[in-house]
Amino acid sequence: MIIITNDKVDSGREDGRAFDEIRSLKIEAGVLKRADGSAYLEVGGNKIIAAVYGPRESYIRRLLRPDTGVIRCRYNMAPFSVDDRKRPGPDRRSTEISKLTAEALRPSLLLEEFPRSMVDVYIEVIEAEGGTRCAGITAAAVALADAGIPMKDIVVGCAAGKNNNEIVLDLSEVEDKEGQADVPVAIMPRTGEVTLLQSDGNLTEEEFNKALDLAIEGCMRISEVQREALKAKYGE
Amino acid sequence: MNIIPEITKNSIIGLINNEEREDGRSLNEYRDIVIETDLVSKAEGSAKVKLGDTQIIVGVKPQIGEPFPDTPDSGVLMINSEFLPMADPTFEPGPPTEDSVELARVVDRSIRESEMVDLKNLCILEGKKVWLLFVDLHIIDYDGNLFDAATLAVVAALLNTKLPMVKIENDELIVDKENTSPLKLTDKVTLCTAVKIGDKMVFDPSLEEEAILDARLSIGITESGKICAMQKGGNGSLSQDDIRIAVSTAYSLSKNLLTALN
Numbered sequence: 001m002i003i004i005t006n007d008k009v010d011s012g013r014e015d016g017r018a019f020d021e022i023r024s025l026k027i028e029a030g031v032l033k034r035a036d037g038s039a040y041l042e043v044g045g046n047k048i049i050a051a052v053y054g055p056r057e058s059y060i061r062r063l064l065r066p067d068t069g070v071i072r073c074r075y076n077m078a079p080f081s082v083d084d085r086k087r088p089g090p091d092r093r094s095t096e097i098s099k100l101t102a103e104a105l106r107p108s109l110l111l112e113e114f115p116r117s118m119v120d121v122y123i124e125v126i127e128a129e130g131g132t133r134c135a136g137i138t139a140a141a142v143a144l145a146d147a148g149i150p151m152k153d154i155v156v157g158c159a160a161g162k163n164n165n166e167i168v169l170d171l172s173e174v175e176d177k178e179g180q181a182d183v184p185v186a187i188m189p190r191t192g193e194v195t196l197l198q199s200d201g202n203l204t205e206e207e208f209n210k211a212l213d214l215a216i217e218g219c220m221r222i223s224e225v226q227r228e229a230l231k232a233k234y235g236e
Numbered sequence: 237m238n239i240i241p242e243i244t245k246n247s248i249i250g251l252i253n254n255e256e257r258e259d260g261r262s263l264n265e266y267r268d269i270v271i272e273t274d275l276v277s278k279a280e281g282s283a284k285v286k287l288g289d290t291q292i293i294v295g296v297k298p299q300i301g302e303p304f305p306d307t308p309d310s311g312v313l314m315i316n317s318e319f320l321p322m323a324d325p326t327f328e329p330g331p332p333t334e335d336s337v338e339l340a341r342v343v344d345r346s347i348r349e350s351e352m353v354d355l356k357n358l359c360i361l362e363g364k365k366v367w368l369l370f371v372d373l374h375i376i377d378y379d380g381n382l383f384d385a386a387t388l389a390v391v392a393a394l395l396n397t398k399l400p401m402v403k404i405e406n407d408e409l410i411v412d413k414e415n416t417s418p419l420k421l422t423d424k425v426t427l428c429t430a431v432k433i434g435d436k437m438v439f440d441p442s443l444e445e446e447a448i449l450d451a452r453l454s455i456g457i458t459e460s461g462k463i464c465a466m467q468k469g470g471n472g473s474l475s476q477d478d479i480r481i482a483v484s485t486a487y488s489l490s491k492n493l494l495t496a497l498n
Binding site: 183216 | 332334335337338340341345349351453456458461462463464465466467468469470471472473474475476478479480483484487
């Protein structure tokens, strides 16, 4: 387990972080017994558990592919994870995030080696404080590695955004709600290829480019913590 | 999910790597766009968009209801999409699929974040009565690129939406359907979608191109030049260059789409 804490500096952000500073972050690999792979992640006030089952034979016929394995994802928020109780079960937001998470993780996995199989990724948000989709992807990638699924890289996610007319990294809940834009990004850090990209809010082309660069820089830093978490469990 | 034979896939990739396409378009060229408005007289706003052979009908129905507690002075905009089984042999009746939810949410995000509809204008009585605008997307023929076609259709339908006049007399709402006023709109928005096939980014993908794509990127740009929404899809990845090139190309294509709307 690794903890990054940052020296606080004065800035315009409500929690006093510098524009390119991520919230304190903790990742632990292998936290569940029954799942094939798992991870626990905390970033700022977010608490997330990710679990992986598979590759196992696809019992859902319509998902079965004769030439490759497939990945399925379920992103779910606990009813008690937010201020006003969230009704349990999937809604439109979580359906979309589930789909995007599977698509963000898929490019890193060598599932062609497992035709007719499927990999299930379950992400449970125990407490939410802004940026859960990126945090979920970051945790799920560690859980996939913990499950021993062949992969060419460990996907990592981080958001940048615009708040008080400034492009900032890793938006908190308040910055996300009050901010002018939110750009969640996930990459494969070895090549820098982008596997998740959304944008919500108003940006000029220049601001978008800046946000993308900043998010990628954030991903690179979080990537090191992912690797440390795996090393802590499995040794060098 | 449509299955494309390996041989067709290879031929499409081969063509695209040569900057050619099966239907003779260039990589940044859209298919013909036909927009028809006011085709459902019972709907307060409606439009039908044909993008190549993809066809979408959109209807706007307003209702008077209560605002959300956290935005007591704003109306409500809701966008839903229905992938009708008639549109594709693999579409099934039933609850919305992931693809359908994604489409509705990306279109919703583009419209909402462009601030094209001023929701404050939809307030009738603060905290009590506001207009709820229901925008329903009916996909009737699926031949690729639903995202761009759906956004065009929603914008066209909103442009032609007329709300009944409402008066408050003795604490009672009186809706006057005979007299209407057009919905006030500001910054229009368009969505431009490119897919990565081979090592190229290809705009306005056809059905077959969508079935073999590595990754997809949709970019929402307002008339005033702001990026208001973006969504990556597909099981592959995009390089940072792919993204930057697609964004700057989308800026010029967005102008053509706006022309089609006007």
